Amino acid sequence: MTWRTKTCVIIATLAATAAVAHNGVKDADVMARMNAMSAIGKATKTLGDMARGKTPLHQAKARMARDTISLNAAKIPDLFESQATDPKSEALPAIWDNWGDFTGRADTMKDAALSLDFTDKAALATTIRDLGATCGGCHKRYRVEK
Numbered sequence: 473m474t475w476r477t478k479t480c481v482i483i484a485t486l487a488a489t490a491a492v493a494h495n496g497v498k499d500a501d502v503m504a505r506m507n508a509m510s511a512i513g514k515a516t517k518t519l520g521d522m523a524r525g526k527t528p529l530h531q532a533k534a535r536m537a538r539d540t541i542s543l544n545a546a547k548i549p550d551l552f553e554s555q556a557t558d559p560k561s562e563a564l565p566a567i568w569d570n571w572g573d574f575t576g577r578a579d580t581m582k583d584a585a586l587s588l589d590f591t592d593k594a595a596l597a598t599t600i601r602d603l604g605a606t607c608g609g610c611h612k613r614y615r616v617e618k
């Protein structure tokens with residue numbers, strides 16, 4: 473690939489997804505599941521900032537973040553179904569050897585998101601811990617350690 477084409481690809485990727493971390497991902501299925509995970513990551517950060525008091529607890533924004541997590545969690549079985557790979561992917565082959573466990577964990581994440589309590593900062597801080605545990609539990613088994 474020439475420099476010029478490469479630059480165009482990078483700019484197109486940036487414009488389409490604003491996801492700098494995904495530069496160079498060529499496989500569309502891998503890109504889709506990374507985008508879903510990124511959205512989950514951003515929404516979790518939004519909620520984490522509210523739980524810690526870094527930003528005010530804003531009910532509508534909190535609910536939107538929760539919905540982003542639960543809706544993307546529900547898509548995980550479809551998004552990971554094809555055993556797509558890409559040099560940039562961090563997904564481990566163990567996903568497809570343990571499909572039931574993997575999709576079960578996506579389900580647990582969805583339930584944890586739906587159980588978030590936005591009554592006040594303290595309630596959010598308590599319930600977001602359960603959500604956070606679902607991220608770490610799945611990444612530990614199915615995502616390349618960085």
Ligand code: HEC
Pocket residue numbers: 493494502505506507509510512513514516541548560561562563564574575577578581603604606607608610611614615
């Ligand atoms: C069902 C398993 C599972 C759960 C639950 C899960 N993840 Fe992931 N996550 C993955 C896998 C697998 C990847 C790597 C995907 C790839 O690179 O192809 C990943 C990648 C990511 C990435 C990197 C995306 C990128 O830009 O490449 C972020 C951010 C992320 N997860 C955040 C979260 C957060 C936050 C939670 C919890 C709220 C969470 N994940 C829950 C399996 C999971």
